[in-house]
Amino acid sequence: MVDLPRAYISKMQPLFGAEADAIFAASQDPPLSGLRMNTLKVNPVDFSTLWKNQLDQKVPWCPSGALIHGDSNLGKHPYHAAGLYYLQEPSAMSAPEILAPQPSERVLDLAAAPGGKSTHLAALMQGQGLLVANEIHPKRAWELAENLERWGATHTIILNETPDRLAEHFGAFFDRVLVDAPCSGEGMFRKSEAARRDWSPALVQGCAARQADILRQAARLVRQGGYLVYSTCTFNPQENEQVILRFVDESTHPQDESTHPQDESTHPQDERAQSQISKFEILEIEPRPGFDHGRPEWAPGAPPELRRTVRIWPHRSPGEGHFVALLKKSETIAPSWTNGVRPRWSNLDKETYKLFTEFCQAALKISFDPERLALVGSYLYRLPEGSPDLAGLKVVHPGWWLGTFKKDRFEPAHALALGLRADDAHQYLDFQAEDPQLAAYLRGETLTSQGEAGWLLVCVDGFPLGWGKRGRIEVKNFYPRGLRFY
Numbered sequence: 264m265v266d267l268p269r270a271y272i273s274k275m276q277p278l279f280g281a282e283a284d285a286i287f288a289a290s291q292d293p294p295l296s297g298l299r300m301n302t303l304k305v306n307p308v309d310f311s312t313l314w315k316n317q318l319d320q321k322v323p324w325c326p327s328g329a330l331i332h333g334d335s336n337l338g339k340h341p342y343h344a345a346g347l348y349y350l351q352e353p354s355a356m357s358a359p360e361i362l363a364p365q366p367s368e369r370v371l372d373l374a375a376a377p378g379g380k381s382t383h384l385a386a387l388m389q390g391q392g393l394l395v396a397n398e399i400h401p402k403r404a405w406e407l408a409e410n411l412e413r414w415g416a417t418h419t420i421i422l423n424e425t426p427d428r429l430a431e432h433f434g435a436f437f438d439r440v441l442v443d444a445p446c447s448g449e450g451m452f453r454k455s456e457a458a459r460r461d462w463s464p465a466l467v468q469g470c471a472a473r474q475a476d477i478l479r480q481a482a483r484l485v486r487q488g489g490y491l492v493y494s495t496c497t498f499n500p501q502e503n504e505q506v507i508l509r510f511v512d513e514s515t516h517p518q519d520e521s522t523h524p525q526d527e528s529t530h531p532q533d534e535r536a537q538s539q540i541s542k543f544e545i546l547e548i549e550p551r552p553g554f555d556h557g558r559p560e561w562a563p564g565a566p567p568e569l570r571r572t573v574r575i576w577p578h579r580s581p582g583e584g585h586f587v588a589l590l591k592k593s594e595t596i597a598p599s600w601t602n603g604v605r606p607r608w609s610n611l612d613k614e615t616y617k618l619f620t621e622f623c624q625a626a627l628k629i630s631f632d633p634e635r636l637a638l639v640g641s642y643l644y645r646l647p648e649g650s651p652d653l654a655g656l657k658v659v660h661p662g663w664w665l666g667t668f669k670k671d672r673f674e675p676a677h678a679l680a681l682g683l684r685a686d687d688a689h690q691y692l693d694f695q696a697e698d699p700q701l702a703a704y705l706r707g708e709t710l711t712s713q714g715e716a717g718w719l720l721v722c723v724d725g726f727p728l729g730w731g732k733r734g735r736i737e738v739k740n741f742y743p744r745g746l747r748f749y
Contacts, residue, residue: 265290265453268462275449275498278561282578286498289578294454297353297582298337299379300327302386303415304726305347313342313724315696322581323552325356327386330581339748341696344705345726346413346681351379354450354575354582358443358494359383361548361573361589366391368438369649373426373481376403378410380443385416393647395437397422397429404659412664412678418647421659426480432656434483435541435592439490442481444474446495446502450584453577471501478510482541482592491543491590496583500561503586504569507545508562511590514543543590547571553580557588611638615668619643622666622673626718629687637661641668642676677743680720680727690719692731692738704728705748710738 276283300310322328359380364370366389375381375396398404404423447467448458485491545568557572559565575585637644644662664678685691694701713736720727730741
């Protein structure tokens, strides 16, 4: 039995009206889970052929998503370790589909951890263009990095920054920006005891203020004619329609700095950012099964265009509560910032580059453009095409991590293996998902295999899982210790 907060019921019941009982009753149903296939690695038809578990039905707003039921420990399946799918709440798949990034674009996921939406964006971009995934919390930023690594996203930059610092650094640089805003989580009540326990009217008010500030900074990062998606997993109009109303109103009627005297909690750059917000319009979102319209009546003074936003209801749709708004930047009002972006290529010295090329010649059938290689300490990266200057920012990974230089040798990174195809390597061992040797590899055990000495990929049904290094008859295991199945 799920006990909803009494203050929440009192506040939302008048808004929900005749549907209140159905919405509250939905919180007693078992939560739905989803699986999103990785179209960077496998198409849904081929995945369905490989997959032995039942995929009950498709997610209506996501062609690569499917509903799953029951506790089948899918996070411990070899296909998950190979990055063939991501386990994700179905409603959360809506925002990237609505943003609809294109392969050649510059895209920013502003609050990206744990990586569900970033991996989705990477797949929609077909591994091309530039995807910047940012997370403000350091520990969660590394979780984000791990998920993007497993996904095989090779065109990404991962940052650990605040929205205002990104806005100051990049300016209006991105074609599309996703803001999956921190919220009170009312839409997650049936699956999260913590969300129910922590909820309060004060939390809602605090979230709304924070969301408004994040949107102001996000607006500065969108180029003229670019797109911005705002999403939450809460029902509360204070965090949804009312936040969008305030944002659009501020962008249409920027407030003069002189009419708002500063207090101790206000920074001058925040005031300038507010006065420089460009005009945004609310766009119509393509109707899809399970999408309901926004509620202008829940935001006093709202224009009818607020109906163009989307709500997903758990009593009507196969997912938790969600809200999504699609906005377009239509004009610029007196910008005073510059994007501070310039190309940055980092060449290697001859000896270091020689170690890397020797590894590539021995282990791989592919090569890497030296002009896109960057050495950060002992770590080698391939930078995304069109990579911007990142000087002064907290960078987790500036691109695709290829490996590490150690004494007189190059050791390939796990991220390199997961971004390759099996045929990219001169040698690979391929096991079926149920093979005991594969389970041994995922536990970190040494394998037995005769053949040519050297680096090889270990694969599951043709999809790379990680590295091994063959000696005479044994294959030393390089599967990362922190990922091993014990």
